Every structure is written in C-alpha cells, then in structure tokens.
Amino acid sequence: MHLPILLLFVALSVLSCSPDQEPMDSLIKDRLGRSLQQYQMMAESLIDTPGKLPQSVDMKGQLLTTNPQGWASGFLPGTLWYLYEYSGDPTILKYARNYTQRLEGEKNNRNTHDLGFMLYCSFGNGYRLTGDSTYRETLLIGAESLSSRYDAHIGCIQSWESNDKWQFPVIIDNMMNLEFLLWAARAADCSRYRDISVSHSNKTIENHFRPDYSSYHVVSYDTITAEVEKKSTHQGYADESAWSRGQAWGLYGFTVMYRETQNREYLSQAKHIAAFILNHPNLPSDKIPYWDFDAPDIPDTFRDASAGAIIASALIELSQYVDDTLKKEYLDVVEKQIRSLSSPEYFAESGNNGNFILKHSVGYLPGKMEIDVPLSYADYYYIEALLRYKRLLENKGAYK
Numbered sequence: 001m002h003l004p005i006l007l008l009f010v011a012l013s014v015l016s017c018s019p020d021q022e023p024m025d026s027l028i029k030d031r032l033g034r035s036l037q038q039y040q041m042m043a044e045s046l047i048d049t050p051g052k053l054p055q056s057v058d059m060k061g062q063l064l065t066t067n068p069q070g071w072a073s074g075f076l077p078g079t080l081w082y083l084y085e086y087s088g089d090p091t092i093l094k095y096a097r098n099y100t101q102r103l104e105g106e107k108n109n110r111n112t113h114d115l116g117f118m119l120y121c122s123f124g125n126g127y128r129l130t131g132d133s134t135y136r137e138t139l140l141i142g143a144e145s146l147s148s149r150y151d152a153h154i155g156c157i158q159s160w161e162s163n164d165k166w167q168f169p170v171i172i173d174n175m176m177n178l179e180f181l182l183w184a185a186r187a188a189d190c191s192r193y194r195d196i197s198v199s200h201s202n203k204t205i206e207n208h209f210r211p212d213y214s215s216y217h218v219v220s221y222d223t224i225t226a227e228v229e230k231k232s233t234h235q236g237y238a239d240e241s242a243w244s245r246g247q248a249w250g251l252y253g254f255t256v257m258y259r260e261t262q263n264r265e266y267l268s269q270a271k272h273i274a275a276f277i278l279n280h281p282n283l284p285s286d287k288i289p290y291w292d293f294d295a296p297d298i299p300d301t302f303r304d305a306s307a308g309a310i311i312a313s314a315l316i317e318l319s320q321y322v323d324d325t326l327k328k329e330y331l332d333v334v335e336k337q338i339r340s341l342s343s344p345e346y347f348a349e350s351g352n353n354g355n356f357i358l359k360h361s362v363g364y365l366p367g368k369m370e371i372d373v374p375l376s377y378a379d380y381y382y383i384e385a386l387l388r389y390k391r392l393l394e395n396k397g398a399y400k
Contacts, residue, residue, distance in 0.1 A: 024335060025393050028386050031342045034350060035357050035383060036083050036092065042355035043080060043095035051102060053077075056363065056373050057354035068103045071114035075376035077103065078121030082383045085129055100126050100135075107142040113159045115146040116177030121380065124180065136187065143184030146177060147196055154221045155199045166220035167229055172208055172246045174200065175253025182260040194261075201257050205269055207231075208250070213272040214242040214293070215250045235364050241294035245362075247277055248289075248310035255318045270318055271326070277311060278333055286340040287311075287333050291362040302371060305346050306361040306378035312337040313385040316392065320399040331392070338389060341382055348374070358382055 022030075045063070046052050052065040053073045066073050080096035083089075100122045107119065119142040127135035149158045151168065159171040178197040185193035207228050208215045217233040236243025251273045258266040277283065282293050288308035295301045312334050319330040340346060346358050353359055356374030363370025392399060 021339070024338070024389065027339070027342055028390050028393075031347065032083070032086050032383070032386055032390075034347075035379075035386075036087055036089065037350055038348070038355050038357055039076075039079060039083055039379075040092065040095070041351065042076070043092075043099065045355065047095070047098065053099060053102065053376075054354070054356070055376050056370050057356070061354060063354045068106055068118075069109065069112070071112065071117055072376050073103055073106070074118040074121035075380040078125050079376070079380045079383055081122070081125035081129060082380070082387060085125075086387060096126065104138055107138045108145060109142075110145045110148045111161070113146065113149055113157050113171075113174050113177055115142050116180035117377075118142075120177075120180035120183065124183065139180075140184055140188055143181055143188070143193060146181060147193055150196045150200070151223075154223070154226045155203045156221065157196065157200050159218075162223075165230075166218065166232075167223045168221040169218050170200075170204070170208075170221065171218050171234075172204070172215050172253075173249045175204060175257075176249055178253060179256045179260070182256075197257070198261065198263075201254070201266065204250075204253075205265070209269075213269075213276045215246055215273075217243050217246045235366065237292040237295050237366070241292050242276075242280075243292050244289040244304050244307040245291075245310065247273060247293070248307045248314065251277065251318070252310055252314035255314050255321075258321060259317070267321055270314075271322065274315065274318060274330065278329070286345075287337045288340050288346070288360075291365055302362050302365065303360050304362045305341060305358045306375050306381070308337050308341060309358065309378050309381035309385055312341070313381045313388060316385060316388040317399060334385070334389065338385060 042054060046054065051067055053076045054063055055066040055072045056064045058064055077096055077099040080092055080099060084092040084096050103118055103122050119139060123135045123138050126132060127139060151158060154168055156170045157174055158168055159174050160169045162168060178200060181193040181197045185191065207219045216231045217235055219228055220230045222229045231239065233239045233241055233243050236246065251270060254266045254270040254273065258270060280293050282298050283289060288303050288305060290298050291302045291304040315330040315334050319327045341358060346360055348357060348359055353374050357379040359374055360372055361375040361378045362372065363375060365371055388399065
C-alpha cells in the first residue's frame with residue numbers, strides 16, 4: 001500500500017474512533033441492523049397489496065404508495081436487495097423478490113426515462129446478487145425501452161413528454177439512468193447503448209451547467225433546430241437557483257460516467273460539481289443541504305436528507321478516482337453526512353416515520369408536494385452509502 005493511502009486510512013480510523021464519537025464501523029453496523037428491522041416491517045405492511053410500493057407519507061403520517069409505473073417504484077425493492085446483501089436474511093430475500101417482481105411489466109414501458117431508477121435499482125441489484133437469468137432478460141428488454149427515448153438529432157434521451165411549456169425536456173435526473181444503459185451495453189454487447197449514454201452526457205455538460213458548475217434542472221430543446229429553447233429549474237426555488245437534489249444527481253451521474261468510460265472529462269465534471277457543493281456558503285455544518293442552495297429563507301427552511309444521502313454515496317465512489325488530498329476532503333464530508341443522517345435528527349425510531357429510515361426530505365416544494373417527509377429514495381442512497389463506507393473500512397480505504 002502506498003504510504004499516503006495508508007496514512008489516509010489511519011486518519012480515517014482515528015477520526016472514526018474519537019472519544020466523543022461512536023466508531024464508524026459500529027455506527028454503521030447498528031444503523032444497518034435497525035434499517036433491516038424497519039424495512040422488514042415496511043415490506044410486511046404491503047405484502048398482501050400487489051401493485052403498491054411505498055414512496056412517502058402524507059401530512060398525517062400515513063403511508064403514501066406508488067404504482068409500478070411511478071418513477072420511485074424501484075427504490076423499496078432496491079433497498080431490500082441492499083439489506084439482503086448485508087444480512088443474508090432469507091426473509092429479506094423473499095421480500096426483495098416479491099417487490100421486484102411487481103415491476104416486471106415496466107420492461108416494456110417506453111413512456112418514461114426513469115427505467116434506471118425503476119428497473120436497475122430493483123432487477124439490477126437482484127441480478128447482481130443472485131445471477132437470476134430472468135432478471136437479466138427483464139433488464140435487457142427494459143434497456144431497449146429506455147433507448148427508444150433517445151433522439152439522435154438532439155443527442156439526448158427525452159425525459160418528460162412534450163407539452164405547452166417544453167418541446168423536448170431533458171432533466172438532470174436523467175444522468176442517473178445511464179448506468180443502466182451502460183450495463184446493458186456490456187451485457188448485450190451493444191455499442192449503441194454506450195453511444196447514447198456518451199452523447200447524452202456530453203450534451204448535459206454543454207447545456208445544463210452554469211459557469212460555477214451548478215446545474216439547471218430542465219433544459220428543453222427545439223425539436224426542429226435541436227438548439228436549446230429554454231432552461232428551467234422546475235423543482236427548485238427559481239430557474240437560476242441550485243436545486244440541491246439536482247446537484248446531487250449530476251455529481252452521482254458524472255462519477256458513474258467516469259467509472260464506465262474512463263473519460264477524464266467526466267471526472268473533471270464530477271470534481272467541479274463536488275467543489276460547488278462542498279464549498280457553497282449555504283451548505284450547513286452538518287453537510288445536509290437545504291432543499292435549494294439559493295432558497296431565500298435559509299436558514300429557516302427545509303433540509304433535504306435525500307440530497308445529502310445521494311451526495312454521500314457519490315462522494316465515496318468519487319474519492320476513489322482523485323488524489324489523496326481530495327480523497328480526504330471528500331471522505332471527511334462523507335463521515336459528517338453519515339453521522340448526521342444517522343443521528344436522531346434524521347434517523348427515525350423503530351416503527352415510526354411510516355417505517356422509512358430517514359426523516360426530513362423534500363420532493364417538490366414549489367408544487368407543495370412531499371415537504372419535510374421521508375422519501376423512499378433517501379433511504380436507498382443512505383443504505384448504499386453505509387455499505388460503501390463499510391467496504392472502505394474493511395478494505396483499508398479502497399472502495400471495492
């Protein structure tokens with residue numbers, strides 16, 4: 001092991017064992033165990049209700065579900081797969097298979113760009129852990145459905161349908177679905193899927209980002225000229241604001257694109273996005289962002305635990321591709337984020353919070369939807385971050 005890497009790991013271990021803090025390894029073990037119990041209760045609560053998957057809670061704390069067509073439908077089965085990976089518990093395996101199968105029909109859904117969230121989080125994790133050939137078949141059909149939304153003239157996968165506001169809307173979230181296509185490119189030996197992913201990423205760099213490397217949420221293209229017709233931030237405070245979860249999607253997406261292509265332009269983009277997030281004056285000391293970095297009522301506004309969890313998971317992976325100085329900077333932030341999300345401020349007591357793990361996320365504040373509530377994808381990326389950090393500790397600072 002190179003000396004700088006060894007010193008970094010030693011530093012991580014010392015920080016994790018500070019006298020006034022629970023060591024990270026025992027904290028992660030505890031929270032994964034408690035999450036396992038919480039999600040077993042969640043799975044049991046809907047086991048006799050086919051076609052429903054949890055997404056959030058309402059103002060009265062009652063569970064809100066989505067159908068398999070919903071963009072967030074894949075996160076419960078994905079979280080169950082992660083918890084099975086951790087525990088080997090056959091009951092969790094049974095639930096993971098049950099809820100994954102509820103999404104099988106979405107492999108033919110060509111009306112959404114979210115098939116990565118829906119199928120790769122569920123069937124993708126299931127295939128990775130079991131090798132089930134039926135899961136592979138579902139994934140490959142789903143990848144072809146996703147690729148059908150690509151427009152070669154524009155060079156992007158269309159996100160939402162055309163409407164009075166946007167001709168060809170592409171949202172930053174769409175970067176998260178490219179990992180699915182890149183997996184399919186390898187699995188099916190189909191270079192077209194890789195070409196689509198690269199084109200979409202390049203167009204996103206070209207048009208979604210401002211000079212400070214914050215991103216718009218929506219960029220719409222003219223379907224005739226293929227030129228940008230409008231830039232918006234639909235789920236954020238204002239068109240020119242930095243919606244926190246959008247910044248998280250970009251960070252994660254370009255980190256994955258570098259992993260899959262080794263194109264250093266994508267690594268540079270991910271590092272720039274990370275710098276924007278981590279150096280922003282409105283990032284709180286606990287490193288869990290407000291719902292928008294430019295919200296006018298900071299600090300008296302809502303946090304978004306989902307953005308924090310996505311950023312933490314992305315930074316763990318990105319830390320493996322940078323020099324030791326940046327690696328330490330990223331992992332220092334990650335440890336703070338994990339400790340914050342694992343604290344009583346964000347981590348729910350057993351049997352509460354609609355059986356979700358994390359509190360205090362924001363889905364769509366301008367639309368008055370999912371404000372200061374648990375969200376299924378916050379839990380998914382939190383568990384992913386815990387498992388990734390656990391591997392770092394076990395492998396002396398190596399992600400894999």
